[in-house]
Amino acid sequence: MTSLSQLNVRVAQAGATLAPKAGSVLMLRLDRAFRCIGQAHFLDRFWTTWGSTIYYPTSVEDPWAHPSIIAHELVHVAQWRRWGPLFLPAYALLPLPAGLAYCRWHFEREAYRVDLAHAPDPALAATQIADKLWREYAYPWPRPLMRRWLVREASTMAHAHTTVREKSP
Numbered sequence: 001m002t003s004l005s006q007l008n009v010r011v012a013q014a015g016a017t018l019a020p021k022a023g024s025v026l027m028l029r030l031d032r033a034f035r036c037i038g039q040a041h042f043l044d045r046f047w048t049t050w051g052s053t054i055y056y057p058t059s060v061e062d063p064w065a066h067p068s069i070i071a072h073e074l075v076h077v078a079q080w081r082r083w084g085p086l087f088l089p090a091y092a093l094l095p096l097p098a099g100l101a102y103c104r105w106h107f108e109r110e111a112y113r114v115d116l117a118h119a120p121d122p123a124l125a126a127t128q129i130a131d132k133l134w135r136e137y138a139y140p141w142p143r144p145l146m147r148r149w150l151v152r153e154a155s156t157m158a159h160a161h162t163t164v165r166e167k168s169p
């Protein structure tokens with residue numbers, strides 16, 4: 001488990017900052033846009049990483065009390081850095097905005113690997129993450145394929161853990 005100070009260091013090393021969504025004009029504008037397409041919880045439920053800023057929703061009082069979400073968002077900070085100005089259009093639109101949004105699935109699966117690695121039951125988490133991606137990320141990729149990838153990843157992780165345990169004295 002990551003301690004709070006380790007998490008602080010990781011955020012600082014990533015050059016990232018945490019900020020409340022409600023205090024950002026950009027996030028308020030995005031909220032308005034999302035409401036137009038029927039998503040009313042952008043501001044109060046979802047964390048959003050924009051560049052190196054990790055915005056936390058209005059339902060969160062202390063963002064540092066959510067270390068696993070911060071770890072997930074740090075993956076997105078690194079992706080924004082790696083992809084530069086291409087990150088946002090790729091994440092939102094390519095090759096399609098929904099159904100076959102391979103880039104979104106690709107970026108999210110890299111971030112959800114972190115969630116999977118910390119899950120007490122990775123096999124169960126794999127199915128839950130596939131469902132969450134399907135429902136909350138505008139159907140980025142066919143759900144059975146997402147589930148299959150995540151389940152395979154979970155079993156590889158479980159195998160790696162066992163191997164490490166077997167090797168340790």
Ligand SMILES: [Zn+2]
Nearest residue numbers: 072076108111
């Ligand atoms: Zn994510």
